[in-house]
Amino acid sequence: MSLRKCLLFVLLAIFFRLVGNQAEHGQPVQRVQVKVKVGDTAVLPCNVSAHMNGETEDNLYIRWVTNDLSSNYVCEFTKGKSHPHDDYRNRTEISKEKNSKHLYHLIINKTRLSDEGEYHCKLGKPGKPGEDAASVQLIVQGREENVSVVFGETLAIRLPVTGNARVRFAPASSSTEADVCTVRQNTLTPANAYASRAALENNALRLDRVTFADEGSYSVIDVATGRVMKTAVLAVEGLVKNRELHEGENLSIPLCCLSSPYIEFCGPAGNSTADGVCQGHVERLTVQNGSLTLSNFTAKDKGKYIVREKMGGVVLTLTLTLKTKAIPVGTQRTDRRLIVGVIAGILPLILVVISVYAYKWCTKRKMERETRRRAEQTEEQFPLSEIKSFADVEEK
Known part of the structure; x- marks a missing residue:
């Protein structure tokens, strides 16, 4: 072979290498980049409609491969079923969408960093190289x-x-x-x-x-x-807590991982600077057995407390308020019983008084009716006109 022919052959090889976006039969090859996070599902697209070459869908043989020469087979699709290989088993399938677009996407579930690389969708016959229909660069990110x-x-x-x-x-x-x-x-x-x-x-x-x-x-x-x-x-x-206490009540708040904390008081009697940093260490609150404690709470203890660890971080912001005394439950029950007893004692007396007044009213009404009845009878026996005539005769 002459030097000129050798040079021409090399140039042609380089040319076809650079324009590798054409498949064996001159059809364009899809080139896509897909990015996913570790653990997510990756969908690698493949459209074979331009590579059918008169084949029916039932006779198609789709193969997804990688550039890894040791185990480049990923998944095959034949006779309507997916057949994953080796490391892709149980997490990979080819999704066939039955439509005019002839899409055979490669779906990789629970992606790993080792899945990153270049994937090729090939269309052909078993045992043959096949024609590239798609080339997908998969990038798996943390x-x-x-x-x-x-x-x-x-x-x-x-x-x-x-x-x-x-x-x-x-x-x-x-x-x-x-x-x-x-x-x-x-x-x-x-x-x-x-x-x-x-x-x-x-x-x-x-x-x-x-x-x-x-x-x-x-x-x-x-x-x-x-x-x-x-x-x-x-x-x-840090923790944020609000507590309402009665005078004389004790306080205990569990605190983890603290030794010799610094406690600041920002209450009404405290001295706070303009930037909100409270001054003055508080001796009333102490940390004992892993808990923040306060004994015999008083009105002077009201306010905000900041608990810091030795590095200065705020572990707890605590706001204490005074709780007004409420009537004890036992006292409330006693008062209710007393009221019920008084009502129960007065009620019979009220009923007696009402009965007496009702009897008197009924008796009075009965006497009035009787008096009216006798007056009517008397008028019937001695008409008022005759009584007046008799009176006039006697007067003459």
């Missing part, structure tokens, strides 16, 4: 989230997928990172500093008794790829 936890409570970081992972912690106050734990085959191995606080529950890392020292960034790293699957940024918040 997840990010912000988490807020109250001081002393539990932090839960859900792992994106089951498998081997390593969790590292970067404090917000420094640039030094440290291992928290490793997870292998659903078994958690904590680092020494977290031995008593870290556990695995329902595929989530649980960190108990959170303090301000735990604020920072937690990275879940895939052991297989060394890439970050998830980043959780933790912010620790």
Whole structure:
């Protein structure tokens, strides 16, 4: 072969390599980029309508492959059914949409960082290379989230997928990172500093008794790829409580992970600066056996209290108010019984008085009716006109 022919052959090979957007039969190849988060479902599109070449849908053979030469088969579609391969089994299928567009999308559930790469949708016959119908670049990204936890409570970081992972912690106050734990085959191995606080529950890392020292960034790293699957940024918040107490009442509020806290008083009698930072340490409130306590509450104790840990973080903001004395329940019941007893004693007397007055009224009415009846009888026997005539005769 002459030098000119060799040079022409090389140029043609380079040309076809650069314009690789054409399939074997000259039909355009779909080139798409798909981005998903770890653990989400990826849908890789493939439209074979331009590559049918007169074939009926029942005779189509669709094959999805990757550029990974060791195990490039992902999933096959033949005779109306999907057949996933190896690592994609139980989480991959080809979705056939029966319409005029002939769509055969590759669906990958619970994506992993190792799924990232280039995927090809091929149309052809079993055992043959087939014609490219689509080329999809899948990019799997790590997840990010912000988490807020109250001081002393539990932090839960859900792992994106089951498998081997390593969790590292970067404090917000420094640039030094440290291992928290490793997870292998659903078994958690904590680092020494977290031995008593870290556990695995329902595929989530649980960190108990959170303090301000735990604020920072937690990275879940895939052991297989060394890439970050998830980043959780933790912010620790203080408790906010409002309590209403009677005079002389005692107060006890459980507080976790505190030793020698600093307690400030911002009540009516306290001295507060313009920026709201209260001054003056309070001796009345103390921390005993893991609880904030106050004995024999008085009206002078009303106000707002701020409890700080040794690093200055606000662990608790407590507002105390004086509760007005209410009538004890026992006294209320006694008063009710007394009222009922009085009513029960007076009621018969009232009934007697009402009966006497009713009897007198009835008797009076009866006498009036009797007097009226006799007057009417007398008038019938001796008419008033005759009585007047007789009286006139006697007068003459």
